[in-house]
Amino acid sequence: MISIKSEQIYELEKHYRISLINSLIGYKSLNLLGTSSNDGITNLCLISSAFHLGANPPLLGIVMRPQREHNDTLNNIRLTGQFTLNNVLPAWYMQAHQTSASYPAGVSEFDACGFKKQYVQGFKAPFVAQSTIRIGLDVRELIDMDINGTTIVIGEIVQILTDDAMIAEDGTIDHTKAETMTVAGLDAYFLPQPVGRLAYAKPGIEPRQLTKEC
Amino acid sequence: MISIKSEQIYELEKHYRISLINSLIGYKSLNLLGTSSNDGITNLCLISSAFHLGANPPLLGIVMRPQREHNDTLNNIRLTGQFTLNNVLPAWYMQAHQTSASYPAGVSEFDACGFKKQYVQGFKAPFVAQSTIRIGLDVRELIDMDINGTTIVIGEIVQILTDDAMIAEDGTIDHTKAETMTVAGLDAYFLPQPVGRLAYAKPGIEPRQLTKEC
Numbered sequence: 001m002i003s004i005k006s007e008q009i010y011e012l013e014k015h016y017r018i019s020l021i022n023s024l025i026g027y028k029s030l031n032l033l034g035t036s037s038n039d040g041i042t043n044l045c046l047i048s049s050a051f052h053l054g055a056n057p058p059l060l061g062i063v064m065r066p067q068r069e070h071n072d073t074l075n076n077i078r079l080t081g082q083f084t085l086n087n088v089l090p091a092w093y094m095q096a097h098q099t100s101a102s103y104p105a106g107v108s109e110f111d112a113c114g115f116k117k118q119y120v121q122g123f124k125a126p127f128v129a130q131s132t133i134r135i136g137l138d139v140r141e142l143i144d145m146d147i148n149g150t151t152i153v154i155g156e157i158v159q160i161l162t163d164d165a166m167i168a169e170d171g172t173i174d175h176t177k178a179e180t181m182t183v184a185g186l187d188a189y190f191l192p193q194p195v196g197r198l199a200y201a202k203p204g205i206e207p208r209q210l211t212k213e214c
Numbered sequence: 215m216i217s218i219k220s221e222q223i224y225e226l227e228k229h230y231r232i233s234l235i236n237s238l239i240g241y242k243s244l245n246l247l248g249t250s251s252n253d254g255i256t257n258l259c260l261i262s263s264a265f266h267l268g269a270n271p272p273l274l275g276i277v278m279r280p281q282r283e284h285n286d287t288l289n290n291i292r293l294t295g296q297f298t299l300n301n302v303l304p305a306w307y308m309q310a311h312q313t314s315a316s317y318p319a320g321v322s323e324f325d326a327c328g329f330k331k332q333y334v335q336g337f338k339a340p341f342v343a344q345s346t347i348r349i350g351l352d353v354r355e356l357i358d359m360d361i362n363g364t365t366i367v368i369g370e371i372v373q374i375l376t377d378d379a380m381i382a383e384d385g386t387i388d389h390t391k392a393e394t395m396t397v398a399g400l401d402a403y404f405l406p407q408p409v410g411r412l413a414y415a416k417p418g419i420e421p422r423q424l425t426k427e428c
Contacts, residue, residue, distance in 0.1 A: 003334065004374040009272055012385070019385035021269040021371065024349055025243040026301055026389060027396040027406055028266070051265040052242070053277055054362040055235040058223055061366075063267055063275075087240055090409055094421035101415035112417070120217065135238055140361060147354060147368065148268040152275075154361065157235065160218040171226070171233035172399040175240060182241040182396060182406055185386040187414070187424070190406035192241055195304055198401045201315035203326070207308035210401070 023185030027192070030183045032096055032115070033062065034084040034126045035076035042117060042126050043072045044099050044109035048183050050085060058157040059140065060085075066149035072105065077153055080124045081139040084159075086131035087180040093189050120159055127161060132178040134161035237399030241406070244397045246310055246329070247276070248298040248340045249290035256331060256340050257286045258313050258323035262397050264299060272371040273354065274299075280363035286319070291367055295353040296338045298373075300345035301394040307403050334373055341375060346392040348375040 009017065028048040035043045049063035062085075064074045077083050088096045092114075099109040110117050116129035120136065127134040136159025143152040166178045173180075175192070182190050199208040223231065242262040249257045263277035276299075278288045291297050302310045306328070313323040324331050330343035334350065341348040350373025357366040380392045387394075389406070396404050413422040 002374075002376060002378050006370075006372040009371065009374070014270075016385035017272070018269045020374075020381065020387065021272045022266055023385075023387040023389070024347065024371065024374065025245065025264040025266060025274055025299065026347070026394045027241050027243060029239040029242055031239065049265045049267075050239045051263045051275070051277060052236055052239060053263075053359070054364055055232045056228075057362065058231070058235045059362060060239055061265070061277075063265060085239065093409065094412060094423070097412045098415050098421045101417045101419075103417050107417075133238065133240070141359075143357065145267070145355075145368075148271065148273060150268055152366070154359075156220075157223065157238065158220040160216075160223070160234075160238065162216060164216050167234065171230035171237075172402060173234065173237040175237070175398045175402075175404075180240045180398075181409065184389045184394075184406075187412045188386060188389075189409045189412065190389075191409050192396055192398075192404035192406040195307065195395065195403045195405050198308060198311045198403065200401070201312050203315045203317050203321075205315075207312045209308070 019185055027182040027184055027190060030088045030181055031085040032088060032099065032128050032131065033073060034086060034128060035073050036080060036124050036126055037072070037076050038079055041106065042108045042110050043076055044113070044115060044128070045073050046096055046100050053154060059154055060137070060157065061152050061154050064151045064153055074151060077139060078142070082123060082125040083137055083155065084125045084127045085135045085137070086128035087133040087178060089130065089132065089179045090181060090191055092130060093181055097187070120161070123159060132162060132166060133173060133180065135159065233399055241396040241398055241404065244302045244395055245299040246302060246313065246342050246345065247287060248300060248342060249287050250294060250338050250340055251286070251290050252293055255320065256322045256324050257290055258327070258329060258342070259287050260310055260314050267368060273368060274351070274371065275366050275368050278365045278367055288365060291353060292356070294338045297351055297353070297369065298339045298341045299349045299351070300342035301347040301392060303344065303346065303393045304395060304405055306344060307395055311401070334375070337373055346376060346380060347387060347394065349373065
């Protein structure tokens with residue numbers, strides 16, 4: 001067993017530290033984040049920081065890195081107040097990873113990486129046609145973090161585009177059927193296998209598996 | 215293809231909506247969150263909202279539900295300024311799920327659900343001995359969210375307890391070896407299978423697999 005303490009973390013080689021810290025919390029939600037400028041120039045990037053904030057109102061958060069001149073995604077989010085999250089499938093996860101390359105301003109990762117845009121009337125941000133779970137969000141809050149220059153974007157879910165078959169009877173998304181992938185750290189991609197769904201936990205009652213399939 | 219819009223989301227049956235909204239973003243980081251009161255009464259609960267905020271300083275965030283009288287975890291975090299995150303393994307994931315039951319005040323989920331506490335000198339919050347990846351954090355910021363009453367807790371990673379064998383050469387945690395699980399929605403548990411690690415993406419260069427194993 002090893003124990004790495006604060007001082008040692010700061011002394012680690014930069015890339016080693018980034019890989020370690022990024023991968024500590026385990027598997028992360030993996031989505032393609034779609035935006036558009038007011039002129040209709042689209043942007044697409046991979047994001048693994050999405051977290052559930054609450055179901056009523058239906059809210060989630062994402063973390064955007066410190067603003068730089070070419071950070072078109074955060075600019076678009078600030079200007080249009082809308083973005084989309086779209087799940088990543090094994091058939092094209094390499095193309096999804098490729099959206100993280102630094103393309104020059106004016107080049108859309110939709111075109112450069114082979115993704116098809118899908119639009120919904122009255123909603124500015126583009127969805128990814130190849131995805132099986134697509135979420136459209138209105139920005140509700142932007143929290144600029146003094147501690148490290150990132151911005152936490154809080155969005156309200158206002159659009160859900162999917163297939164009926166992807167939603168289980170109780171409302172839970174069937175991510176096995178949807179072929180949703182997950183990521184650990186910066187670049188390790190995984191496809192989860194179901195272990196079990198468990199019954200609502202109550203004190204004094206043994207935990208119980210509802211189904212083997214998820 | 216179905217399209218569910220904002221108005222329809224609000225009209226969904228409550229439990230259906232909670233399950234749907236909780237599961238939309240895909241697989242989530244799954245950890246046991248350990249805390250202690252100033253008197254040494256411990257608390258353990260499952261959390262699936264952990265997100266990476268940055269590597270320098272090494273920061274992550276978690277979402278805590280609206281404060282209630284018996285929300286010992288958030289009380290402990292406020293009072294002691296420390297907490298731990300510990301990964302969940304298939305051998306005892308049902309016990310981990312059981313920590314979400316509403317035990318009476320004064321009952322520690324460590325004892326009620328069969329977990330062994332592990333302490334590090336100078337650090338108040340208990341780690342889970344059965345976990346293979348254990349993180350200790352100092353609270354850096356508490357963000358009370360007016361929008362839904364939740365609190366976003368920002369912590370700095372000050373302790374990492376694991377086995378040397380769990381860290382790959384480049385610093386990335388080997389979550390396959392660590393047997394880390396993930397969760398979708400409220401109660402669907404999964405064990406991910408590696409698909410591939412990909413090379414750093416550059417414009418004009420085809421995406422490339424580094425290794426099949428993750």
